[in-house]
Amino acid sequence: MIPAIRGTHDILPGQVERWQYVERIAHSLCSRYGYVEVRTPVIEREELFAKGTGETTDIVQKEMYSFEDKGGERITLRPEATPSMVRAYVEHSLEHALPAAKLYSMGPMFRYERPQKGRYRQFHQLDVEVFGLQDPAVDAEVIDLAWSLVEALGIPEAELVINSVGCAECRPRFQEALLKALGDDLPKLCQDCQRRAKTNPLRIYDCKVPADQPIIDKLPHSVDYLCESCATHFTGVQGHLDQWGIPWRISHRLVRGLDYYTRTTFEVLGRTLGAQNALLGGGRYDGLVKSLGGPDRTGIGFAAGLERLVLALPEGRGAEAPPVVFVAAVGDDGRVEALKLLRELRRAGISAAMEFEARSMKAQMKRADRLKARAAVIVGGDELARGEVTLRDMRAGEQRAVSRSNAIQSVKTLVEG
Ligand code: HAM
Numbered sequence: 001m002i003p004a005i006r007g008t009h010d011i012l013p014g015q016v017e018r019w020q021y022v023e024r025i026a027h028s029l030c031s032r033y034g035y036v037e038v039r040t041p042v043i044e045r046e047e048l049f050a051k052g053t054g055e056t057t058d059i060v061q062k063e064m065y066s067f068e069d070k071g072g073e074r075i076t077l078r079p080e081a082t083p084s085m086v087r088a089y090v091e092h093s094l095e096h097a098l099p100a101a102k103l104y105s106m107g108p109m110f111r112y113e114r115p116q117k118g119r120y121r122q123f124h125q126l127d128v129e130v131f132g133l134q135d136p137a138v139d140a141e142v143i144d145l146a147w148s149l150v151e152a153l154g155i156p157e158a159e160l161v162i163n164s165v166g167c168a169e170c171r172p173r174f175q176e177a178l179l180k181a182l183g184d185d186l187p188k189l190c191q192d193c194q195r196r197a198k199t200n201p202l203r204i205y206d207c208k209v210p211a212d213q214p215i216i217d218k219l220p221h222s223v224d225y226l227c228e229s230c231a232t233h234f235t236g237v238q239g240h241l242d243q244w245g246i247p248w249r250i251s252h253r254l255v256r257g258l259d260y261y262t263r264t265t266f267e268v269l270g271r272t273l274g275a276q277n278a279l280l281g282g283g284r285y286d287g288l289v290k291s292l293g294g295p296d297r298t299g300i301g302f303a304a305g306l307e308r309l310v311l312a313l314p315e316g317r318g319a320e321a322p323p324v325v326f327v328a329a330v331g332d333d334g335r336v337e338a339l340k341l342l343r344e345l346r347r348a349g350i351s352a353a354m355e356f357e358a359r360s361m362k363a364q365m366k367r368a369d370r371l372k373a374r375a376a377v378i379v380g381g382d383e384l385a386r387g388e389v390t391l392r393d394m395r396a397g398e399q400r401a402v403s404r405s406n407a408i409q410s411v412k413t414l415v416e417g
Pocket of ligand 1: 079080081082111113118119120121122123124125127128129257258278279280281282283284285300301302303304305306307308
């Protein structure tokens with residue numbers, strides 16, 4: 001046996017129904033909020049993520065699946081969707097066709113992380129991005145979509161946390177204050193933090209090393225260093241969330257693990273997930289489109305981990321299969337007619353099943369029970385000679401003869417009634 005690669009998963013019957021349920025709700029909500037789907041390749045040039053996701057991130061430094069292809073090109077399996085979405089927006093000049101572009105995408109991502117519950121090496125994201133809109137109402141609408149998704153899935157006890165990390169104007173002042181506050185404590189922090197202090201001091205907030213936490217807890221907060229326009233913007237976002245009755249709290253440590261964020265950042269946390277508790281995360285990235293060679297357009301978005309949504313989904317959700325009709329055959333003539341009826345049912349939009357091998361009536365009805373069939377149609381014998389079939393209501397345990405020519409209509413009335 002050649003096993004699957006560590007950190008990757010087959011999604012099997014019994015689980016796949018929950019996935020399809022999450023995907024259905026995601027597609028339907030995105031389209032209700034005015035987002036259109038985009039599908040980008042799973043492979044991109046390595047430099048797209050080095051530049052887009054950012055050189056100082058864990059993703060680029062430690063987690064990318066990168067390789068040289070046979071043509072000598074450096075290729076990366078996408079670790080996140082945002083740089084690909086920006087590339088597609090820029091490459092196809094979508095700012096002309098869609099001045100305010102609201103796009104979404106769904107698919108697999110790859111990160112070489114240490115696998116644990118909720119953290120995998122191949123995982124899937126719903127990714128949502130808006131280009132070219134700056135108003136705080138847009139930030140709030142994106143957060144509303146994220147929150148509505150979690151609500152529509154019935155995920156209990158979710159929590160929305162928000163923060164603002166400022167812009168190119170006010171961020172340097174915050175970073176300076178951060179380094180000043182660290183002062184003599186810097187050498188006491190872990191090696192990673194020492195490196196972060198040099199490359200991107202905000203990253204220190206990502207540190208999970210327990211010994212570092214008391215020092216980090218005392219560091220200044222980005223919201224206290226916002227310039228006037230960032231502060232006004234952040235107040236605006238909060239005002240909309242309040243008006244719409246979406247509960248939130250500020251998390252000062254929410255700087256997010258990617259380099260491109262400006263202003264609003266947010267996450268929705270789940271209570272049942274253990275250490276990997278972020279169901280989704282995102283924020284504004286106003287300089288990214290330009291830095292990837294595009295026009296000066298703002299951006300904001302989020303990505304939800306589909307594995308985590310499926311894990312947090314209440315028991316029983318997604319299990320609702322459409323009613324099945326079982327077709328049972330009596331004798332060889334019955335079998336020919338039953339196969340014909342089976343196909344007619346399916347073409348009429350009804351899920352239908354039948355035993356392929358000839359079996360006794362008892363065995364066939366047992367199978368209908370196991371399939372939890374809503375109805376069974378028994379085809380064959382004298383009835384068929386009279387132009388009739390037997391329609392059995394499996395729930396009520398009652399049956400009656402119906403005409404063969406009207407069988408589909410009779411089944412429909414029973415199943416849909
Ligand atoms: P992220 O926080 O890196 O952001 O990932 C978003 C979500 O993807 C996480 O909250 C989590 O649910 C899921 N996720 C991340 N890594 C893993 C993993 N190894 N296994 C399972 N699930 C995982 C981004 O990716 C940004 N591109 C989001 C964004 C879009 N920001 C603006 N637009």
